[in-house]
Amino acid sequence: NQFCEAGIGYGNSECGVSSSSSSKILIKGGTVVNAHHQEIADVYVEDGIIAAVKPNIKVGDDVTVLDATGKFVMPGGIDPHTHLAMEFMGTETIDDYFSGQAAALAGGTTMHIDFVIPVKGSLSAGFEAYVGKAKKACMDYGFHMAITKWDETVSKEMEIMVKEKGINSFKFFLAYKGALMVNDELLLEGLKKCKSLGALAMVHAENGDAVFEGQKRMIELGITGPEGHALSRPAVLEGEATARAIRLAAFVNTPLYIVHVMSIDAMEEIATARKSGQRVIGEPVVSGLVLDDSGLWDPDFITAAKFVMSPPIRELGHGKALQAGLSTGVLQLVGTDHCSFNSTQKAFGIDDFRKIPNGVNGIEERMHLVWDTMVESGQISITDYVRITSTECARIFNIYPRKGAILVGSDADIIILNPNSSFEISATSHHSRLDTNVFEGRRGKGKVEVTIAGGRIVWENGQLKVAPGEGKYVEMQPFSYLFGGIDKADAKYLSSLRAPVKRFKATT
Numbered sequence: 001n002q003f004c005e006a007g008i009g010y011g012n013s014e015c016g017v018s019s020s021s022s023s024k025i026l027i028k029g030g031t032v033v034n035a036h037h038q039e040i041a042d043v044y045v046e047d048g049i050i051a052a053v054k055p056n057i058k059v060g061d062d063v064t065v066l067d068a069t070g071k072f073v074m075p076g077g078i079d080p081h082t083h084l085a086m087e088f089m090g091t092e093t094i095d096d097y098f099s100g101q102a103a104a105l106a107g108g109t110t111m112h113i114d115f116v117i118p119v120k121g122s123l124s125a126g127f128e129a130y131v132g133k134a135k136k137a138c139m140d141y142g143f144h145m146a147i148t149k150w151d152e153t154v155s156k157e158m159e160i161m162v163k164e165k166g167i168n169s170f171k172f173f174l175a176y177k178g179a180l181m182v183n184d185e186l187l188l189e190g191l192k193k194c195k196s197l198g199a200l201a202m203v204h205a206e207n208g209d210a211v212f213e214g215q216k217r218m219i220e221l222g223i224t225g226p227e228g229h230a231l232s233r234p235a236v237l238e239g240e241a242t243a244r245a246i247r248l249a250a251f252v253n254t255p256l257y258i259v260h261v262m263s264i265d266a267m268e269e270i271a272t273a274r275k276s277g278q279r280v281i282g283e284p285v286v287s288g289l290v291l292d293d294s295g296l297w298d299p300d301f302i303t304a305a306k307f308v309m310s311p312p313i314r315e316l317g318h319g320k321a322l323q324a325g326l327s328t329g330v331l332q333l334v335g336t337d338h339c340s341f342n343s344t345q346k347a348f349g350i351d352d353f354r355k356i357p358n359g360v361n362g363i364e365e366r367m368h369l370v371w372d373t374m375v376e377s378g379q380i381s382i383t384d385y386v387r388i389t390s391t392e393c394a395r396i397f398n399i400y401p402r403k404g405a406i407l408v409g410s411d412a413d414i415i416i417l418n419p420n421s422s423f424e425i426s427a428t429s430h431h432s433r434l435d436t437n438v439f440e441g442r443r444g445k446g447k448v449e450v451t452i453a454g455g456r457i458v459w460e461n462g463q464l465k466v467a468p469g470e471g472k473y474v475e476m477q478p479f480s481y482l483f484g485g486i487d488k489a490d491a492k493y494l495s496s497l498r499a500p501v502k503r504f505k506a507t508t
């Protein structure tokens with residue numbers, strides 16, 4: 001590991017705690033790529049903001065100049081789905097807001113949106129807890145909020161979160177029975193409330209009751225190892241919950257975001273809904289795109305357990321299909337669900353897969369793996385790469401064009417990617433605190449050589465220069481583009497209803 005945390009050294013390499021050099025940066029001669037357009041141009045940054053994008057910008061000696069000739073200059077990645085310092089399944093993720101974000105920056109991601117988990121159902125207590133966790137942030141971040149119970153207080157707190165705290169999305173877990181799971185009645189209430197607030201409803205789509213049953217089935221069969229995790233929650237249960245959530249969102253007429261789409265079954269439900277005009281967003285995660293479930297059958301417990309996440313990584317074929325879904329617009333953006341548990345934590349489930357903390361890494365690897373898998377293979381264009389790793393996330397969560405674009409006035413969150421350079425992933429060189437890596441040994445083309453976050457050069461020459469407290473909380477306003485026209489559709493629906501039938505009491 002190649003960074004230090006406020007004086008605490010990681011590995012043998014040098015400490016780079018100091019914040020980076022100049023507040024004026026010129027990136028010269030690269031191909032500047034936005035989701036809508038690419039061109040060769042210079043990019044000039046001053047005080048954390050992009051001040052100019054045009055050819056041949058001239059500057060004085062006080063400016064740090066980076067040569068990007070032959071390279072791509074793109075918006076930093078935005079990861080829509082992470083869990084840093086999350087308490088889950090009796091433990092806490094090993095990556096906190098500093099180590100997880102440092103890893104992200106080394107991989108070209110400059111913002112993430114993390115899930116706040118309420119404390120005993122209290123949204124405000126959960127929010128305060130995460131504000132505390134995020135004090136050591138070294139890059140920008142936003143919050144989603146999970147909803148785990150329902151009453152008048154939760155309903156009022158949702159309003160406070162949206163109107164006063166900068167949260168514009170709420171996640172409903174249809175899995176994790178007995179812990180985070182909510183029932184359909186709660187989901188319906190939540191969908192209605194989200195709609196009224198202009199907040200985006202997100203779902204973890206697996207049928208938690210059926211998963212519970214599947215787990216019992218495996219234990220009765222004597223299948224207690226990590227493979228039992230995948231066998232107990234087949235894709236049909238993801239498809240069912242995805243379909244149910246989509247139909248309830250259609251009934252309420254509110255946009256819906258399906259997190260970590262892992263299977264063809266779920267994707268097909270999204271495709272059908274989108275074809276019918278429904279506003280459904282599908283987010284695959286990088287593990288689901290590039291891995292298959294074979295690792296879960298590894299004879300070594302720790303090797304197998306590192307693949308345990310929910311919904312599970314599926315059989316060969318699902319990942320390729322999800323890639324095709326991304327390239328054809330059925331799915332819209334890529335997350336990671338970065339949720340890191342080390343070998344000691346994974347070993348909690350050595351005798352029972354139900355106790356293996358669920359989660360895999362990805363926050364550092366996403367930008368490289370998506371480039372190699374999707375762009376290098378010719379499945380998508382470079383502008384589409386920017387769209388699915390950055391811009392679409394910014395649009396959905398209403399922070400575009402401050403984030404997700406290389407435009408004058410946008411935050412200076414920028415990466416320089418060398419398409420002729422290569423990467424190799426290993427737990428011995430990554431920046432997460434994890435002692436394993438679910439992508440161990442993967443190599444590919446395309447390397448993020450420079451990351452600029454908030455106008456600071458934080459990753460260059462294989463060195464991180466980050467300090468706790470440099471990251472800012474990004475407030476996200478409600479009523480993103482996904483809500484445009486919803487009111488008109490509601491009015492149309494109401495006017496389409498026939499007037500109530502007038503009935504007269506029969507006289508005897």
Ligand SMILES: NC(=O)NCCC(=O)O
Pocket residue numbers: 083204260308309310311337339358359360
């Ligand atoms: N996905 C997973 O296995 N862990 C993180 C929690 C969640 O997103 O469901």
Ligand SMILES: [Zn+2]
Pocket residue numbers: 204259260310311
């Ligand atoms: Zn989930």
Ligand SMILES: [Zn+2]
Pocket residue numbers: 081082083337339
């Ligand atoms: Zn998650």
